[in-house]
Each structure stands twice: as structure tokens, then as C-alpha cells.
Amino acid sequence: MTATTGNLLRDVPVHASAEIFADLMEWQAAGRVRIERIVSNGQASAPGFWYDSTDDEWVLVISGSAAVEVDDGTTHTLGAGDWLHLPAHCRHRVARTDAAQPTIWLAIHVSPAAT
Template identity: 40%
Template sequence: MFKQANLFNPLPNAENSEVFDDIVKRPFVRIERIVSHGQTSPDEGWYDQDEHEWVMVLEGEAELTFDNGQMVKLVRGDHIEISAHTKHKVSWTKPNTDTVWLAVFYRDESC
């Protein structure tokens, strides 16, 4: 058995809020498509996840900010691996266009 789909077709409307769709969800791994349209993380708080995260920008542009002040800009094709409990947020996504992310969340014995 298999499941076939296309990450870009159809893209959900993310003009009013980011859209998160699980592509694969298993006990130790989750693959998620995220579509942003100029949104950022809330001003208060940080992502502080129990899982490691590998994330890639498939289309658009974005910027991540980490709690140590480091900022990382991501453009189409860029990817980054973020260890579990590394506090971060989305500080910018390109306005008036879709930013499409592919995120892989996974656990290992250190989580």
C-alpha cells in the first residue's frame, strides 16, 4: 500500500494564518508541511520542542531567531537542523507570497 500526493498541489490558503499539515506521523518521526504568508511567531514565547527538527524552505524566504540572539535567513533550498530544546522562533517570512516549509521532527534516545 502507498499514498501519493504533491506538496504544492493544492497549497492551502495561508493569507490569514499559517497552515500546518502532517504528511507522515509515526511514534518517533513526524513530517509536516507548513505554509506561511508573511506570518511570524508570536512576540511572546519560543518554540521549545521535545523533538529535534530538520526544516527546509521549499519556496519563499524566512528568518529564524534563536534565544541567544542569532538570526538565520533561509531562502529556497536552504535547510537547518535544530536540536531538541533549542529555543527559536520564526521572526520573518516573505510578505505577499507563500513560504512553503518541509519540517521533519524526530526523537532519539537523548530526547
């Protein structure tokens, strides 16, 4: 499982004569989709705690900053506009969030279809 990242605010076309559409992520799932807002104020995952969800998760930092560790040894530092895709069972933890201001996240969870 490999996490992918991007920035919603990077490479924004300026003075385009028409709207520009860009697919960021697409899931081929017929299951449940859940979108949530998360507000963190300096919180982090407890030492040794790892999320291991059965859902795919796509998170976007709207404001503030955070660092997300993945159990493959990578750490993703995220600021406003940065996003991270965590496939199902990609173990991860929040290493830190901004203590000086709220970190506002947009999270989209996609559950597989029930069989």
C-alpha cells in the same frame, strides 16, 4: 545547543556520469519521525513567544523566505533550498516569513524513543 544550516540547491553536480548521494542529517534515534509541510503567508511568532520542543527538528524552505531567531542571539535568514537543524530544546522563533508569496517549509521532527 548549536543550530546548523545548509542549502539543498547549492553545489549541485552538473553532468555527473552517476547519481550523487549526500547525507544531510542523520539522527541516532529509535523514536517517532514526523514530516510535515508548513505554508506561511507573512506570519511570524508572537512577540516573546519561543518554541522549545523535546524533538529535534530539521526544516527546509522550498519556496519563499523566512528568518528564524535562536535564543543564542543568532538569526538564520532562509530562502529556497536553505535548511536549518534545531536540536531538541534549541529555543527558537519565526521572526518573519515572506508576505509577497507563500513560504513553503518541509519539517522533519524526530522524537526520542520512549523509555
